[in-house]
Amino acid sequence: MTNALPSFLEKDLRFIFFGGKGGVRKTTSAVASALYLAEQNPNKKILLVSTDPAHSVGDSLDQQIGDRVVPVQGIANLFAREADAERLLVDFKRQYRESIDEIFKSFLSGGGVKVEFDQEVMERLPNLSPPGIDEVMALIEVMELMEGQEFDIFVLDNAPTGHLLRFLEMPDIARDWLGAAMKVLLKYRGMVRLGAVAGLVMKYSKQVRKLQKQLLDADGTEIIIVTIPEEMGVVKMKRLLQALSRFKIACRQIVINMVTPPNDCSFCSMKRDEEQRYVREVIAQYPDYRVGCVPRLPHPIRGLKKLLEFRQILYSAQVGDSDD
16 A cells, blocks of 8 residues: 555646545545645745635635635635636736727727728637636736746646546637737738737747646646546546546646545445446556545535545545545
8 A cells, every 4th residue: 555646746747736526525626625735835935725616625724715816714825716617718818808999989089991891800809718718817827926936836626527538628728819819910010000919919828828838738737637436427537537648738646535434334335335436447547647535525625624634634635445
């Protein structure tokens, strides 16, 4: 038997994503891991960020978080933020429209240039933003925080599997979307000042490229998959692992939460036997991954005390069935 999870701390990672379907204690695992990292790296500043629209980091910590960086109470080097991805997209659209209005007002005042079609295209582009672009905007803000070098390690609690799969496809789609705007703008270079809107589009295009590069950096980024020993949990886990492999994003860890521990209850024993089939299946199908099994607990995990207890369990998690 060997410890299951701390291997991801052996590398100098900057980004650690937690992914999995809803209801698998993904957020709890992310928060507990941020606490573990803060303990193991007292001289580093850790930022825990939620990009899940249904934020629960604050609920997990039993502390008000919201859309700004705040210190986690009781942990000197740990900070948290629940990024408002929708607000970030609204802000981008507002800045974009203000800049577009300035450009086409200058044409209208000068007269003589037919720009009605391009104006309509440019005005409609923000409304044609692909689903998931808001989550990209949230990650772009995280990238900017990374560039500011205020924080050393970022732990990200991502949206459930479906959202995360969509997000993984987004960098290329986002670049195409931003590129479409830039192509129309470039038709008018030299005829009108494009500074504000061109700068805005270029800024986000560059940040999307940086985000894509960071996701592909196996030495600096890793996604940890969280699941439960049930059919739908394992099915969604496999789908996410296939996508990560396709996108060439590093993933070497799987956490199986809420495993029924050995006991004298006949019903619980039957449930455990069923769960262990899924545990063995995951271990057999993914021999190159480290698989940590975390027992089902009899109480909610909320507040710093309970989270620290869960952290202790998570980072002494064992591979496979403890009965074997």
